[in-house]
Amino acid sequence: MPVAASEDAKQVDNIFNFMMTIATGLFLIVEGVLIYCVIAFRRVKGDQSDGPSIEGNVPLEILWTAIPTVIVFILAIYSFEVYNELGGLDPITSRDSSPQQIAMHSHHQVALGIGIYGDENSNNPPLIVDVQGMQYAWIFTYPQTGIVSGELHVPKDRPVRLNIKATDVLxxxxxxxxRLKQDAIPGRDSILGFTSNLEGNYPIVCAELCGAYHGGMKSVLYVESPETYAQWEEANKPVQEASLDETVAVNTKNLSDGQYLAPYAQEMGIQPETLAQLTSQHQHSGHL
Ligand SMILES: [Cu+2]
Known part of the structure; x- marks a missing residue:
């Protein structure tokens, strides 16, 4: 198994280990009996007689039906319990704790999804990211900051709520x-929540055969320290929010001739003051 990048992932690993333990035990018992019988009951040299006729054994039949039934029930209840704890069974109540939100949602379809992302009113509110799946890319939009990215960056120990959509196919x-997987469905939103407690880069894989380049539909989840994440957020905020000094395009109509020509004239050794005097005498000519 790859590294578990969240506390919830360990619950899934626990089921896996539990099932592996039972399966390994069964394998050893069945194969052990088989190998023992092959050796212990092998044909003795010169023995041409038939084996004894055995009609069946009701207590044995009951026993070897009951044992797998009990094992399957234990696994079913245990995995149901983990699925429920990860918010898979009741997306509405586990996701929106306030009564207004529950009332609001009851008029809509039941949300599809899995994973815990905490409470919006708590002191560690979830980071919300809109995820768009399309042939053949994932697009991540951060509605709280306006960032649009092809990679998913999240801070460590902060709950994350992904609102997942698909624009074309599944x-x-x-x-x-x-240890989480959620379908992206055209025309129906789904939710995936998680809180990673381990910094690192993890692959994001499209797990639904979606077309010819399905295998190339990959991205990366970056779980970063809060400081590194804040830097990334700062560096990727949309340009509209940056100050005028950082913007690339300036409307030259709002500049005087002197201001407009200053950057070019300075290279030629002409002072902006001189330029201002010159252009004020030739106002009618406008920009060169
Ligand atoms: Cu895909």
Missing amino acids: HAFWVPQL
Whole structure:
């Protein structure tokens, strides 16, 4: 198994280990009996007689039906319990704790999804990211900051709520290190929540055969320290929010001739003051 990048992922690993333990035990018992019988009951040299006729054994039949039934029931209840704890069974109540939100949602379709992302009113509110799956890419939009990215950056220990959509066909958002997978469905939103407690880069894989380049539909989840994430957020905020000094385009109509020509004239050794005097005498000519 790849590294577990969240506390919730460990619950999934626990089921896996539990099932592996039972399966390994069964394998050893069945194969052990088989090998013992092959050796212990092998044909003795010169023995041409038939084996004894055995009619069946009701207590034995009951026993070897009951044992697998009990095992399957234990696994079913245990995995149901983990699925429920990860918010898979009741997306509305586990996701929106305030009564208004529950009332609001009851008029809509039941949300599809899995994973816990906490409470919006708590002191660690979730980071919300809109995820769009399309042939053949994932697009991540951060409605709280306006960032649009092809990679998913999140801070460590902060709950994350992904609102997943698909624009064309079925896709599936899968991060093996989070042990979470959620279908992206055209025309129907789904939610995936997680809180990663381990910094690192993890692959985002499309787990639904979605077309010819399905295999290339990959991205990366970056779980970063809060400081590194803040830097990334600052560096990727949309340009509209940056100050005028950082913007590339300036409307030259709002500049005087002197201001407009200053950057070019300075290279030629002409002072802006001289330029201002010159252009004020030739106002009618406008910009050169
Ligand atoms: Cu896909």
